[in-house]
Amino acid sequence: MRKRKGAGRPTIADVAKKAEVSTITVSRTLRDPAKVSTALRERIEAAIAALDYVPHSHASALASSRSNIVGVIVPSLTNNVFADTLRAIYDEVDPSPLQVQLGNSRYVAAEEERLIRIFLGQRPSALIVAGGDQTKAARAMLENADCPVVQIMEVDPDPVDMMVGFSHYEGGRAAGMHLVQQGYRRIGFIGARMDPRSRRRMEGFAEGLRTAGRHDPDLFMITTQSSSMTLGAELMGQLRARRPDLDAVFCNNDDMALGALFGCQHAGISVPDEIGIIGFNDLEMMAAACPSLTSIRTDRYEIGRTAVDMIRAALEGERPDQKVVDLGFELQARQSTARKARR
Amino acid sequence: MRKRKGAGRPTIADVAKKAEVSTITVSRTLRDPAKVSTALRERIEAAIAALDYVPHSHASALASSRSNIVGVIVPSLTNNVFADTLRAIYDEVDPSPLQVQLGNSRYVAAEEERLIRIFLGQRPSALIVAGGDQTKAARAMLENADCPVVQIMEVDPDPVDMMVGFSHYEGGRAAGMHLVQQGYRRIGFIGARMDPRSRRRMEGFAEGLRTAGRHDPDLFMITTQSSSMTLGAELMGQLRARRPDLDAVFCNNDDMALGALFGCQHAGISVPDEIGIIGFNDLEMMAAACPSLTSIRTDRYEIGRTAVDMIRAALEGERPDQKVVDLGFELQARQSTARKARR
DNA sequence: TGACTCGATGTTAGCGCTAACATTATGTTG
DNA sequence: CAACATAATGTTAGCGCTAACATCGAGTCA
The missing domain is CATH 3.40.50.2300 (Response regulator)
Structure with missing residues (x-):
C-alpha cells in the first residue's frame, strides 16, 4: 500500500467520525453554523475541541477557490508612513475572514513585480499596492488579476482598478x-x-x-x-x-x-x-x-481603512461611487x- | 454534467498539454529543473510564458504538505522596534522559497492566541512569535505545532523551542x-x-x-x-x-x-x-x-536574521548549537x- | 549478450476540503 | 390525506498539485 500519510494533524474526517456525522456537516458547522441543527452542532463542536482540530486553510482555498487572502505590497516596513496604513489594514481585515499577506518591495519596481507574481500564485481575494509606478509587466498582471486591486498613497486619473490617497x-x-x-x-x-x-x-x-x-x-x-x-x-x-x-x-x-x-x-x-x-x-x-x-x-490610517472598505464593497459586488478617492492633506x-x- | 469550473486561470495541466508532456514533468521543471532534460524544459518554459501560468500555491501546499509559510506574530506594526526585526526577517526569507505571514497581536495575549490558531491552519513551516508571555493555550499550541518555533526579543531559560533576543x-x-x-x-x-x-x-x-x-x-x-x-x-x-x-x-x-x-x-x-x-x-x-x-x-535586525537562520537550520534537520541565543545589548x-x- | 544501473518521463492515487446535487425526515396546505 | 414545500443531512466528485511507484530506453560491464 502506498498511501501518503498526512502531517498527522486531525482532519475534518476525524472530526466527522468522532461526532458521527458526515464531513460536509462539519464543514457547514465551521462556515455557516446556522445551517446545522443545535444538537449536531454541539456534538461537532465538542469533537473539534477534543481533537484540537484546526481547519486546513489551503485545502479550503483549493476546494472553494476562495483564498480570502488580501495581498499588500509596500515599499518599506521601517517607514512610519506605511506603518500607520498597514495598521489600519490589519485592523479592518482582522475581524473578517480575510487575511493579509504582506510583501516588502524595498522601493524596487522589479521586486514589486516579483511579489505581485508570487501573490497571484495564492489566487488572492484582493490586492493592495502602493502607488502607481509599477513596471509594465506588473501593471499588466494587476490588470489581468481577477480580483479587486487598490492602489494606495496616491491619486491618479488612470488607476488599475481603484485608488485611494492624496496628491x-x-x-x-x-x-x-x-x-x-x-x-x-x-x-x-x-x-x-x-x-x-x-x-x-x-x-x-x-x-x-x-x-x-x-x-x-x-x-x-x-x-x-x-x-x-x-x-x-x-x-x-x-x-x-x-x-x-x-x-x-x-x-x-x-x-x-x-x-x-x-x-x-x-x-x-x-x-x-x-x-x-x-x-x-x-x-x-x-x-x-x-x-x-x-x-x-496626511491621513494614512484612513487610507488603509478606505482601501479595505473598497475591497469589501467590491467583493460584495457593489459598484463604488468613485474609483479614485482623494483624501487630501492639511x-x-x-x-x-x-x-x-x-x- | 456538474463539473466545477476553476477560476479560469491556466493550470499545470494546461501547460502540460501545450508542451505535450505530463503534468509531473511540468511540476519538476518548476521545482527542480535539473531533473528535466533541456529540450523538454525549454518547451515547458515556453508554454508557461505563453499561458502566463502561475502555480497555485495552495494546491501545492496541499499536495506536498509543505506550505513554506513562516508565520510571524508581533505585538505592534507601528513600533519601530519590531520594524527593524521584521525587515530582517523579510530580507532573509525573500530569496528563499519561504514566505512570511505576518500577524499583529496588538499587545493582547488573547489576540496572539487567536492568530496562532489561524496561522496553524496554514500548516506553517515555522513560527516566529514575540516574547515568552503567551497564554496557556497558546503555549500549548506552540508546543504541539509540528514545526520550528522561535520566540524573539527576549531570552528565557525555558523556551517553547528556540529563542533569540536579549535580557x-x-x-x-x-x-x-x-x-x-x-x-x-x-x-x-x-x-x-x-x-x-x-x-x-x-x-x-x-x-x-x-x-x-x-x-x-x-x-x-x-x-x-x-x-x-x-x-x-x-x-x-x-x-x-x-x-x-x-x-x-x-x-x-x-x-x-x-x-x-x-x-x-x-x-x-x-x-x-x-x-x-x-x-x-x-x-x-x-x-x-x-x-x-x-x-x-539592541540589535533588532540581528534578532530577525538569527531567527530565520535558526529556522532554516531546523528545517534542514540540523541540531542548533544552542536553543537560546542572547544577543545582548550595549x-x-x-x-x-x-x-x-x-x- | 544478459543482468544491471541510471536518468528521464509517465501513471496513479491521493492531500483536506467544499460545490453541487441527492436523500430523508418533517411540516403544511387545500 | 395526497401533493408538495422546507429543513437537515448525506453522497460524490472534484479543486490543482505532487509523492510514490512504474516504465522505458540507453549505457555499462563481465
Whole structure:
C-alpha cells in the first residue's frame, strides 16, 4: 500500500467520525453554523475541541477557490508612513475572514513585480499596492488579476482598478506656498530616497515657489540614500555650507525634517528665525518636537481603512461611487516656520 | 454534467498539454529543473510564458504538505522596534522559497492566541512569535505545532523551542547603574504600555537603583496608554510636578525618551544638567537628537536574521548549537546623561 | 549478450476540503 | 390525506498539485 500519510494533524474526517456525522456537516458547522441543527452542532463542536482540530486553510482555498487572502505590497516596513496604513489594514481585515499577506518591495519596481507574481500564485481575494509606478509587466498582471486591486498613497486619473490617497504634487505645492507666505526668501529642498512620490512632492514644491518667483534650483539637494534623521542633519549642513544665505527648507519627509532641526540645533542655528523647516506626513513627533515642526498632514490610517472598505464593497459586488478617492492633506503650521517678523 | 469550473486561470495541466508532456514533468521543471532534460524544459518554459501560468500555491501546499509559510506574530506594526526585526526577517526569507505571514497581536495575549490558531491552519513551516508571555493555550499550541518555533526579543531559560533576543531585565539594570554612576541621585522611571518586556526592564532598573541605595518607588510613573512622544513629554511634566527634585529618568523606550526631552525643552529645563534622560533600544534618532540621547542599544535586525537562520537550520534537520541565543545589548552613553560635575 | 544501473518521463492515487446535487425526515396546505 | 414545500443531512466528485511507484530506453560491464 502506498498511501501518503498526512502531517498527522486531525482532519475534518476525524472530526466527522468522532461526532458521527458526515464531513460536509462539519464543514457547514465551521462556515455557516446556522445551517446545522443545535444538537449536531454541539456534538461537532465538542469533537473539534477534543481533537484540537484546526481547519486546513489551503485545502479550503483549493476546494472553494476562495483564498480570502488580501495581498499588500509596500515599499518599506521601517517607514512610519506605511506603518500607520498597514495598521489600519490589519485592523479592518482582522475581524473578517480575510487575511493579509504582506510583501516588502524595498522601493524596487522589479521586486514589486516579483511579489505581485508570487501573490497571484495564492489566487488572492484582493490586492493592495502602493502607488502607481509599477513596471509594465506588473501593471499588466494587476490588470489581468481577477480580483479587486487598490492602489494606495496616491491619486491618479488612470488607476488599475481603484485608488485611494492624496496628491503629493499638491502637498508639495502647499508647502512651497506656505514658506513664501511666512516671509522666507531663499528656500531650499532636501530629499532622500527620491522615490516617485517624493519626486512629485518636489515638483509641486518647485511649482509653488516658481509662481512666487522664489524657485532656485541651486537650493535643491537630493540623494538616493534612504532617509533618516542623521541624513537630514547632514544634508542640512551641506546645503548651508553651500549656500549660507538659505533661510528655509522643505524636507521630503518628517524624519528628514526632524533630522534637519537637530542639525541646526547642534550647529547653534535658530529655527525658525534663521531657518524655517517644514516636513511631510505629520508624524506624531512633529507636534511634540521643540520647536514644534510644521508639516503636511496626511491621513494614512484612513487610507488603509478606505482601501479595505473598497475591497469589501467590491467583493460584495457593489459598484463604488468613485474609483479614485482623494483624501487630501492639511498643512499644520507650527513653530518651525513661524519666524518673528523682520523688516 | 456538474463539473466545477476553476477560476479560469491556466493550470499545470494546461501547460502540460501545450508542451505535450505530463503534468509531473511540468511540476519538476518548476521545482527542480535539473531533473528535466533541456529540450523538454525549454518547451515547458515556453508554454508557461505563453499561458502566463502561475502555480497555485495552495494546491501545492496541499499536495506536498509543505506550505513554506513562516508565520510571524508581533505585538505592534507601528513600533519601530519590531520594524527593524521584521525587515530582517523579510530580507532573509525573500530569496528563499519561504514566505512570511505576518500577524499583529496588538499587545493582547488573547489576540496572539487567536492568530496562532489561524496561522496553524496554514500548516506553517515555522513560527516566529514575540516574547515568552503567551497564554496557556497558546503555549500549548506552540508546543504541539509540528514545526520550528522561535520566540524573539527576549531570552528565557525555558523556551517553547528556540529563542533569540536579549535580557530586558539586565538592560534595565544597566540603565539604572549608569544613571547612578553619572552622579544622578533622585532617579525616576516613566513607562507607557508596560507590556511584559517593559515591566522586566523596569524591574531590572529598580534593582540597579536598589543596589546603589537609590530606588525611590515614588519616582516611578507608569501608564497603560501606548507610548508616544507626546505621552513622554506629558509624563515627564507630571513627574516633575509631583517631585520637583527629580534629576534623572529612564524611559521605557526611545519614543518616550525623546518625548521627555522635548517636554523638558518646552519647559526650559536643561538636559542633562537639570535632568538626565536615558531611553531603551537606541533607535536611529537617539544619536541625532540635540542633545544626543543615551540609550540601551539592541540589535533588532540581528534578532530577525538569527531567527530565520535558526529556522532554516531546523528545517534542514540540523541540531542548533544552542536553543537560546542572547544577543545582548550595549549602553550608548551620550550627552543626555553627561552632566557637568557638581559638588 | 544478459543482468544491471541510471536518468528521464509517465501513471496513479491521493492531500483536506467544499460545490453541487441527492436523500430523508418533517411540516403544511387545500 | 395526497401533493408538495422546507429543513437537515448525506453522497460524490472534484479543486490543482505532487509523492510514490512504474516504465522505458540507453549505457555499462563481465
